[in-house]
Amino acid sequence: MEKITISVIKADIGGYVGHSSMHPNIMSKAIQILDKHKEKGTLVDFHVTHCGDDLELIMSHRLGCDAQEIHKLSWDTFVECTNLAKEMKLYGAGQDLLSDAFSGNVKGMGPGVAEMEIEERKSEPVIIFAADKTSPGAWNMPLYKMFADPFNTIGLVIDPSMHQGFTLEILDIFGNKTVKMNSPEDIYDILCLIGASEHYIVNRVYKKTGEIAAVTSSQKLNLLAGRYVGKDDPVMIVRSQSGFPAVGEVLEPFSMPHMVSGWMRGSHWGPFMPVSVEDANPTRFDGPPRVIALGFQITNGAFIGPRDMFADLSYDLARKQANEIANYIRRHGPFEPHRLPLSDMEYTTLPHVLKKLKDKFK
Ligand code: F6R
Ligand code: MG
Ligand code: MG
DSSP, X not given: OOEEEEEEEEEOOOBSXXXXXXXXXXXXXXXXXXXXXXXXXXXXXXXXXXXXXXXXXXEEESSOTTOHHHHHHHHHHHHHHHHHHHHTTOBTTTTTOOOSSOOSOSTTSSOEEEEEEEEOOSSEEEEEEEEESBOGGGGHHHHHHHHHOTTTOTHHHHOTTTTTOEEEEEEETTTTEEEXXXXXXXXXXXXXXXXXXXXXXXXXXXXXXSOEEEEEOOOOHHHHHSSOOOOOOOEEEEEOSBTBOOHHXXXXXXXXXXXXXXXXXXXXXXXXXXOOGGGOOOOBTTBSOEEEEEEEEEETTEEEEEEETTOSGGGHHHHHHHHHHXXXXXXXXXXXXXXXXXXXXXXXXXXXXXXXXXXXXX
C-alpha cells in the first residue's frame, strides 16, 4: 500500500481587521499558488482555510514528513501572501515569519506544523482542527478525552480494536524532551504532566501497534522568538473510525468549552469555543479562543470534503456556555485567574512594563 503524507502548515501572515480574520484575497492567493504545485504533481491535493487570522495550508503528498520540498513551497506561499498583505497594509503582515531566509524546514521559523505519514485504509476519515487565540496545550484535554477517557470514548470499553488503549507522546516544551506513555496503564502519570498544558503538550498519539492516530503542532512561538510574537494558534490532525475513535468520539470533547490560555494579547484564560469556519473570526476582546474542525475522507490522497463539523447545531449549547463563561471571566478584568499567572506572562509584553517599576521598590 502506497503511503500518503498529510501536512498541515499554518502561519499568521497578516490579519483583517486587526487580528480578527483573514482577507479573502490572501486565501485566493494561497489557493492559486498551491494549485500550481498540484498541477506540477508535487501536491496530490490541498485545501486552504483559515481560523481567525491564521492561514492553514492542508496538503497531501508522497514525500513523507519534514520533506524539504513541501516545507519550502509552504514557506514561499506564506512569503507571497505576506507580500500581498503588506501591499494591502493588512495588520501584522508577516507576523509569524521569524526569519528572512528558508533553511530547509519551516519548524523553528515561525509557522506551525502537524504532519503524519499514513497507509491509507479502505476508508480514511480524518478530522483537521485549527485554533485561533490559544496555544498547543489547548489540545491536551480533548486528546486525553478522545484516546484515554471512556466517559468520552465508549469505543475504549466496547470495541475490541480499541480496548488495548493508545500511546501518548508528550513534549516538555521547556526541556525540549519527549516521553511516551501508555493509556490506560499510565493515565495518572499522563495527567500529572498534561494537566500543566502550558508546559507539557501531547505531541502525537499512536495505536499500541505503532500506527499514528493523531498529531499536533507544538511549536511555541514565544520560546522560538524569545519575545512575544502572538500565540501559537495550533493545528491538529486526528484519524478516526475502525480502530480509532469514531468521528463523534473525536468531536465530543469540544462539547465542553474548556479553559485555554490565549485570548487578548495571549495573556488570558478563556473558554475554547467550537465554531463553523464562517464564525471563526474572534472579535470580542480579540476572542474568545476558537476552534474549527474540518472533516475529510482521504481517497488516494485526495481530500474529499471538507465537512464543517462544528457547523452542527449540537454544538450550540457549547457556544452558549462559552459565551456565558466569557462574560463571567471578562468581569475579572486585569485580575488573575482571567489574566495568566506571572510565570506565563513572562513572554508577553508585561515584563517591559514591570521593568520600569523595579527601581521604585524600597
Ligand atoms: C492575541 C492577539 C491579539 C493581539 C492584540 C494586540 O494572540 O494576536 O489579541 O495581542 O490585538 O495586538 P498589537 O500588539 O499588535 O496591537
Ligand atoms: Mg495576528
Ligand atoms: Mg492567530
